[in-house]
Amino acid sequence: WYQKSDTANKGIRAGIYKYSISNGNYNFEDSWDYKAVDMPNVWERFTYTFTVTSDWDLTKSLILYVYGSYGDVEGTLWCDDVQLEVKNHATPYVDGTRAGIVYDSSGLRRNGTIALATSPSYSTDTNIGTGCYYFDNTGMDRISVSYFINPNQITINSWFKSSVVGLDSYQIICAAGSANEVSIDSRGEIRTGFVIDGSRYVENASGTNILDGQWHMITSSYDGITKKTYKDGVLVKSTAKAGVLTQSQLDMYIGKYTSATTYGAKDAYISDFRIYGTALTDDEVKTLYNNK
Secondary structure, three states, X not given: OEEEXXXXXXXXXXXXXXXXXXXXXXXXXXXXXXXXXXXXXXXXXXXXXXXXXXXXXXXXXXXXXXXXXXXXXXXXXXXXOOOOOOOOOOOOEEEOOOOOEEEEOOOOOXXXXXXXXXXXXXXXXXXXXXXXXXXXXXXXXXXXXXXXXXXXXXXXXXXXXXXXOOEOOOEEEEEOOOXXXXXXXXXXXXXEEEEEOOEEEEEEEOOOOOOOOOOEEEEEEEOOOEEEEXXXXXXXXXXXXXXXXXXXXXXXXXXXXXXXXXXXXXXXXXXXXXXXXXOOXXXXXXXXXXXX
């Protein structure tokens, strides 16, 4: 995150200084990145991505250079919350360095909080990114997050894996009590729900067998007109339901129905959990799945 005070030639540059095995010394990685500043004195997010090659000696330090100018002196640069992730893409919820924190890398800084000291636990058993979270059968393990949704659109997307029925017959991927929900019932069917015009609307996508011990991407969306459910990027349920989402700010639990109930994830893995403030299109959901 950065902001600059200048009003002319606004920009920020980033580059990696690494040790080259072939040269026997440090030099800069070729792909510097530059981003123009949209407005002075306003915090913005800047992401710089680079590829590590076999010539890099990773036993030595990598140094990140961030410049607040592109040639001439251009005011003052402030930086905050600098992160270095070793992965091929950024995911909204990733394992953090502080115990009990699940970092939100969407840019909204809505970090999650792990309810119990040891559960859910971070696991590398994932098919996307570098890790996921494993929920055992303690009954109260969960990740608490707060989110903001557009008054009339939302998409909830997550990867999930389990082969057993959840606590009290429901594998909870996420829920906000009797409000928004994405879960798997005892038959392995995807169950999704939103609060529309003040009433909770929940339905199953029949024939969707999720409890097979394989990774599946589950997506639920609502655009103010149609409620949709997807399995692995394919539309499996579409229901016309015109209305308005009632909640605009809620605390949501990943892996739990509420903090007080036993409905929850059991012997289950949840990865790459995402909340969008818009309803993704069929093609966008398919692309999200194909780009795993």
